[in-house]
Amino acid sequence: MTRIAVTGDDAVAEAAKSVNPDVVAAYPITPQTIIVERFADFVADGEVDTEFVTVESEHSAMSACVGASSAGARVFTSSASAGLMLMYEIIFVAASSRTPIVMAIANRAISGPINIHGELTDQMLFRDSGWVSMFSEDNQEAHDQTIMAFKIGEHPNVLLPVGVGLDGFIISHAIEGIEPVSREVTQKFLGGERKAALKLDTTKPLSIGLLHLQDYYMEARAQVRDAHERSRKVILEVFNEWEKLTGRKYKPVESYKMDDAEYAFLTMGSTAGNARTAVDDLRAKGEKVGLIKIRVYRPFFGDDVTELCKNLKGLITIERSHNFGGPGGILSSDIKSALFNKRLSPLLAEYTIGLGGRDTLIKDYYSIYNRSKEAFNTGKSLPLFWWGVRE
Amino acid sequence: MTKEIVDIRLHGRGGQGVMTSSYLIAEAALLEDKYVHAFPSFGPERSGAPIAAFARVSDERFYMKTEVYEPDIVVVQDPTLLGQVNVAAGLKEGGIIIVNTDDPNSEGVSNLRNSRPDANFATIDATKIAAEEIGIKQTNTAILGALVKLTDEKIIKLDSIRRAIKERFKHKGFDKNIKAVERSYDEVKY
Numbered sequence: 001m002t003r004i005a006v007t008g009d010d011a012v013a014e015a016a017k018s019v020n021p022d023v024v025a026a027y028p029i030t031p032q033t034i035i036v037e038r039f040a041d042f043v044a045d046g047e048v049d050t051e052f053v054t055v056e057s058e059h060s061a062m063s064a065c066v067g068a069s070s071a072g073a074r075v076f077t078s079s080a081s082a083g084l085m086l087m088y089e090i091i092f093v094a095a096s097s098r099t100p101i102v103m104a105i106a107n108r109a110i111s112g113p114i115n116i117h118g119e120l121t122d123q124m125l126f127r128d129s130g131w132v133s134m135f136s137e138d139n140q141e142a143h144d145q146t147i148m149a150f151k152i153g154e155h156p157n158v159l160l161p162v163g164v165g166l167d168g169f170i171i172s173h174a175i176e177g178i179e180p181v182s183r184e185v186t187q188k189f190l191g192g193e194r195k196a197a198l199k200l201d202t203t204k205p206l207s208i209g210l211l212h213l214q215d216y217y218m219e220a221r222a223q224v225r226d227a228h229e230r231s232r233k234v235i236l237e238v239f240n241e242w243e244k245l246t247g248r249k250y251k252p253v254e255s256y257k258m259d260d261a262e263y264a265f266l267t268m269g270s271t272a273g274n275a276r277t278a279v280d281d282l283r284a285k286g287e288k289v290g291l292i293k294i295r296v297y298r299p300f301f302g303d304d305v306t307e308l309c310k311n312l313k314g315l316i317t318i319e320r321s322h323n324f325g326g327p328g329g330i331l332s333s334d335i336k337s338a339l340f341n342k343r344l345s346p347l348l349a350e351y352t353i354g355l356g357g358r359d360t361l362i363k364d365y366y367s368i369y370n371r372s373k374e375a376f377n378t379g380k381s382l383p384l385f386w387w388g389v390r391e
Numbered sequence: 392m393t394k395e396i397v398d399i400r401l402h403g404r405g406g407q408g409v410m411t412s413s414y415l416i417a418e419a420a421l422l423e424d425k426y427v428h429a430f431p432s433f434g435p436e437r438s439g440a441p442i443a444a445f446a447r448v449s450d451e452r453f454y455m456k457t458e459v460y461e462p463d464i465v466v467v468q469d470p471t472l473l474g475q476v477n478v479a480a481g482l483k484e485g486g487i488i489i490v491n492t493d494d495p496n497s498e499g500v501s502n503l504r505n506s507r508p509d510a511n512f513a514t515i516d517a518t519k520i521a522a523e524e525i526g527i528k529q530t531n532t533a534i535l536g537a538l539v540k541l542t543d544e545k546i547i548k549l550d551s552i553r554r555a556i557k558e559r560f561k562h563k564g565f566d567k568n569i570k571a572v573e574r575s576y577d578e579v580k581y
Contacts, residue, residue, distance in 0.1 A: 005418040170456050174430035175417040273454035
């Protein structure tokens with residue numbers, strides 16, 4: 001198929017265009033994304049039938065999305081960084097209201113200090129909100145996952161909002177070639193319009209988002225928990241269907257050159273591309289190293305990770321996200337929990353890299369590998385280390 | 392097992408369309424079914440501030456997603472950067488430097504040329520070409536003809552650039568921009 005040159009933002013906008021959602025609500029906070037700018041062009045040019053709701057803040061944007069989705073609409077939006085922070089309250093409401101909104105997030109650092117560059121922390125912070133959350137390595141993945149997100153979220157066994165991350169700038173503003181999926185293919189894949197079993201409908205009145213106190217709050221939350229568990233199967237089914245349709249294979253946890261690997265990088269998002277490049281180079285030098293890529297972050301497919309780790313001498317986690325005072329990084333803490341659940345304890349070296357858009361070069365991956373392997377060879381793990389920080 | 396990737400770094404000032412140059416290179420290369428990754432440097436976006444943009448091009452699929460630190464080709468769209476920005480930083484041995492200037496013998500250009508005697512050095516008055524052909528001193532297309540010529544059309548063909556410009560500027564004067572590229576191709580001095 002012919003590939004077209006698009007930025008990551010355009011790749012997502014084109015995906016949303018093929019979906020032709022009923023409603024898009026967005027606010028141009030800094031930093032928004034070019035995704036909704038481009039989508040506004042599609043609306044103005046009559047290329048989609050979408051009602052584009054311009055609102056007065058990101059909090060209102062997500063609120064409008066919840067309202068529209070509660071009325072049975074297929075809803076899309078995008079945000080990043082500070083905008084996402086302002087949505088935070090309603091992000092949780094979206095999940096508990098079981099509104100299958102799809103949001104693309106051009107992952108950017110959080111203020112302060114003020115910064116708008118690439119980092120995944122913004123999206124990782126809503127890991128406990130009830131959203132299905134996944135990340136992209138490149139423009140094609142951002143495009144494909146935007147479409148798949150609707151099918152996952154709207155599945156009657158799921159009914160959860162889905163966030164699709166693409167690293168700010170290094171994907172969102174970078175041009176790559178992608179094979180776009182046509183409107184016809186997308187519509188067939190989604191099975192036509194959204195079919196909402198429950199929706200706000202004046203002919204069949206019902207209420208959504210009511211007060212649940214001591215009597216029912218836990219049950220309502222448990223329903224989100226159960227929907228998350230059920231989403232695992234749906235995610236796998238949707239990925240399989242996508243592969244049959246496009247030939248592009250997606251898995252919640254992916255591996256590269258792991259068959260005989262003694263060591264592995266584990267990462268998420270665009271950094272997987274650099275880690276993959278480093279793996280190729282290190283392999284050429286005889287190093288038995290592979291890559292584990294986390295695509296779906298919530299729900300977390302821990303067993304898939306541990307299966308890949310069971311024969312490793314050492315695991316190197318590299319995350320473009322950060323926390324303070326935790327038992328490791330945000331991602332590496334999850335990895336450690338998954339390993340513990342399986343009573344696995346490979347030697348581990350944890351790294352935080354590339355915050356606020358700082359570049360991490362391929363040669364940095366060599367250095368990270370050598371530093372980690374050296375420790376592993378003496379039977380030691382290495383605690384979380386912020387790579388490249390000037391002390 | 393390093394793949395054959397051509398790394399291009401473009402220097403200019405905010406507002407000169409440096410990002411568009413990098414995008415056009417990528418769009419043209421993609422028309423030849425190559426693999427590309429092109430993006431601007433991510434500094435504050437201020438008109439007039441020195442900025443850079445990058446384009447990676449390869450016949451094979453590649454996965455690297457870093458900025459370009461060891462370019463094969465450096466393109467300088469604004470000669471006033473010389474002496475302010477080390478445009479040749481990291482340039483590979485025998486790499487290509489293309490400078491937009493109306494005075495190839497100026498101190499800045501001479502210093503750059505002398506600092507890298509190994510480089511394949513070229514100059515082009517892209518500003519003049521742009522002014523004459525397009526009517527504005529926007530060199531983001533005019534500079535590309537020189538790039539195509541200096542690389543013997545091996546990275547991107549002249550016709551691919553024409554097609555990429557036609558697509559990108561379909562509503563606004565693509566023919567003038569194509570003419571500027573063609574003149575740059577013919578007039579580059581090396």
